[in-house]
């Protein structure tokens with residue numbers, strides 16, 4: 046594997062990690078607010094808090110990792126995306142700032158506060174939508190590049206079916222991934238009431254998720270036919286994704302193997318994510334920038350990969366420790382600790 | 383607006399605003415874990431529930447400030463690419479390594495902070511729980527170290543060559559361990575510890591001033607002031623080394639800070655004062671030989687003056703005030719913590735007098751102010767360069783049309799975050815005072831001493 050492909054694969058992995066943990070996090074924040082505002086079920090909220098509290102900061106680091114890494118491995122992306130994304134990027138930053146800090150204010154502060162809960166619940170839902178603009182732009186057709194000046198064509202962006210289809214998919218997947226995880230978590234906690242609620246949410250959001258995914262294929266074939274052709278070459282990955290989806294929904298519907306069902310949801314997004322990513326290569330930005338012309342010098346690439354491996358050696362055991370204490374510890378999950 | 387739109391100017395202001403806000407929380411984020419660790423350690427060693435509770439309560443406040451540190455840090459990280467795309471393109475080729483490693487350090491810290499906060503009563507041996515704060519201390523200090531090497535690189539770019547406009551011979555380790563790294567990282571770490579000690583000391587002092595004479599606060603004050611004294615000595619010493627670094631590698635920055643126009647030996651240190659149109663210094667205090675000592679360690683050393691540099695290559699003269707402010711506060715912090723220790727040896731009865739407590743209390747905001755002054759001095763003092771000697775600041779900036787709007791957006795964001803954070807912290811400790819919590823946990827209530 047060339048350094049270029051290795052680099053982008055590592056980054057894509059981290060973005061996938063972020064996709065999963067952040068979806069759980071953002072969705073949970075939204076459900077938390079929803080339940081509180083409409084006086085649904087207090088027990089659910091206690092369950093959500095018990096999961097979220099120890100891990101939210103870890104979630105954020107996945108994101109930071111990605112954008113620091115991409116500047117490291119592909120410095121030219123700073124030039125293209127940096128200039129174009131000032132406004133949407135700043136909006137994302139503001140949303141992240143509100144989400145993270147109001148989460149902490151509400152959770153660690155002395156009293157639960159509905160406004161704080163609203164702020165972090167809603168901002169969490171908008172963050173994925175605002176981030177997807179990067180993916181949308183990378184398909185090409187939304188940037189104007191003339192004598193060294195990069196400008197974002199906002200009109201094109203807001204009127205394009207493709208960009209909206211990505212936004213919709215982002216929002217429904219967040220709710221779907223989050224609900225399916227919380228179903229499993231509530232089941233483990235032996236919290237029947239929450240379990241039934243989240244199971245209903247999962248099943249409810251499953252159909253919109255798959256419809257939105259199908260809609261994306263259609264929109265991409267219109268917007269970027271080259272990319273679509275590439276996707277057809279590896280269509281098995283997308284069929285695999287569909288299969289994972291169907292089995293997981295079936296299991297949840299039948300109330301069986303909840304852990305496996307969530308793993309299948311993760312695999313569903315894994316295969317779709319890597320299918321999308323692989324077919325996007327070698328382009329980082331259609332048609333201006335590929336992984337080969339934007340790559341960092343070899344010495345730095347080597348140093349970054351070494352640092353990455355050393356970092357993994359440190360992180361994987363620590364992450365495992367964290368999960369053992371909070372995710373796989375039955376007493377903690379049940380609220381006995 | 384009243385000035386012509388210049389994206390580079392707005393980018394500078396926006397970067398400055400974000401960093402000035404971030405650095406408050408970052409400094410606390412680097413220093414407070416160390417203080418928590420010290421308190422928990424003393425609590426275990428002395429079997430003293432007061433210290434245990436100190437660690438607990440500090441940690442509880444700390445999570446809130448970390449959260450703001452994390453989100454503003456994320457903002458800077460993204461903003462660097464959004465506002466300085468051309469600079470980041472070069473930085474990515476040369477100094478990406480520590481930036482990348484910083485994230486690992488954060489990651490490590492975040493994981494263990496999560497564990498630490500939720501496992502207070504989970505282990506049978508308290509030592510086990512103490513061990514969990516160690517990775518947090520290491521992670522926080524390492525991330526400060528790594529990010530400061532990036533800033534050092536901007537001041538002393540090393541580890542690459544530019545031949546006919548092409549960047550070659552990149553050496554990531556040489557870029558990271560550039561000549562500015564030793565003094566800069568050491569000074570940043572020492573001052574973060576110092577500032578955190580003073581902020582926590584301030585909380586104890588204010589409680590005592592308000593008439594809450596609980597021994598809990600007295601122990602907190604004693605512990606923070608002892609630490610603060612050690613860190614303030616370190617700060618002043620390393621500050622002195624930083625001056626020597628500047629004299630050797632960025633002499634025009636030191637000269638701008640000191641309004642030192644003519645190259646001369648036995649140079650005096652100029653403190654305060656005003657500068658006239660003709661570059662005459664008025665109303666300043668002059669300390670003979672002090673600049674020569676600061677720059678080279680001997681009273682008769684020659685110090686390069688501003689006259690030797692073209693005017694467009696030097697920083698604006700107002701950096702002088704930032705430098706003076708920082709140094710004056712540094713001296714004050716060393717003095718007041720020393721005074722506390724002196725009194726605690728010689729005349730214990732005076733230990734909790736109003737005068738001394740006030741002296742400590744204002745040390746809190748002053749130390750943060752010194753941190754801000756220090757950063758404004760290094761950053762503005764580096765101007766007109768974003769990469770010293772290599773890239774000028776406007777050349778690194780974005781050309782986007784909306785930086786001004788974004789500036790207002792972020793100012794509003796920071797105001798809201800700052801205010802809510804203050805409200806939440808106040809409420810947290812108001813509604814649950816230390817004496818109350820001690821009682822709840824089943825310890826004596828404890829009066830005077």
Ligand code: HDD
Nearest residue numbers: 566569570573618621622624625709712752753756757760
């Ligand atoms: C509590 C904060 C604080 C205090 C009391 C001091 N400093 Fe400082 N100083 C900083 C906080 C700081 C800082 C925020 O950490 C800076 C800004 C950038 C940097 O590298 O460190 C800094 C930078 C800085 C620089 C510039 C380094 C460079 O540009 O490379 C010099 C020469 C000094 N300091 C010297 C001193 C001296 C002689 C002090 C003492 C008496 C002193 N500082 C007290």
Ligand code: HEM
Nearest residue numbers: 394397398401402405529530533754757758761762768775
């Ligand atoms: C370690 C990391 C840092 C990096 C990489 C960094 C980077 C930058 C960059 C790229 C700029 C814009 C160019 C310039 O005007 O100099 C800047 C400006 C500025 N930074 Fe830093 N900075 C760092 C630390 C800080 C901190 C912690 C502060 C805290 C107060 C700070 C204060 C400022 C200010 C005030 C400006 C505006 C300067 C001006 O008005 O000319 N910097 N910094």
Ligand code: HEM
Nearest residue numbers: 105106109408411412448451452455456458459488526529
């Ligand atoms: C240009 C300069 C800087 C950048 C790009 C930057 C970047 C970041 C980022 C991305 C985060 C969030 C990390 C997370 O998600 O956990 C963060 C938080 C933080 N930063 Fe900064 N930072 C800068 C300057 C500084 C400086 C100068 C210091 C210290 C002296 C510092 C210390 C911290 C600390 C302590 C936190 C809190 C996070 C934690 O405790 O986990 N940063 N910074």
